[in-house]
């Protein structure tokens with residue numbers, strides 16, 4: 001049976017089922033393989049490695065692209081200051097509906113939309129810029145042109161000194177970052193399915 005989702009879309013009855021996060025993630029992967037790009041959520045090791053350099057006490061706005069079932073959200077909310085905000089953006093309304101129900105936290109905002117519109121989205125929620133933007137997007141399988149627009153929009157949306165944190169199965173995304181970010185630190189995480197590249201691209205601080 002079809003039902004209204006919180007953002008006005010229509011969800012099937014099963015999207016509001018009591019399926020575990022893992023089962024829901026896998027089911028959505030089968031429905032949208034190119035947009036999700038992975039059969040299971042990221043590992044604990046990937047979460048720790050991606051968030052290891054974040055300066056939580058200086059973070060006012062943390063943005064996450066493609067939260068899925070909220071794999072990173074628990075850890076981000078645990079570490080985020082009481083007056084800071086975690087704003088997540090996902091194109092899949094089933095995931096957006098799921099994380100809105102999962103995180104009853106006044107610091108948490110879930111937006112049904114595309115990372116390609118991040119500047120408008122953060123402005124709509126009263127922010128000028130983001131201190132960190134974390135991405136689990138499958139850049140290699142996004143529609144043509146979307147990855148380049150996301151890289152451009154992300155650079156513009158970051159505060160000076162802010163960082164774009166990316167985990168990715170292919171390093172090809174470096175080509176999209178190159179026109180904007182001059183410094184990208186790289187590492188690799190074997191304990192993830194599949195193993196992935198970890199990229200941390202920093203926007204220069206203003207002189």
Ligand SMILES: C[S@@+](CC[C@H](N)C(=O)[O-])C[C@H]1O[C@@H](n2cnc3c(N)ncnc32)[C@H](O)[C@@H]1O
Pocket residue numbers: 035036037038040041042065066067068069070071072089090091092095113114115116136137138142146
């Ligand atoms: C590999 S999953 C990552 C899930 C989760 N972050 C994790 O680590 O387990 C990719 C996510 O990106 C979302 N996505 C794909 N294209 C997007 C876009 N243009 N903007 C925002 N989210 C997008 C998908 O719906 C999916 O939730």
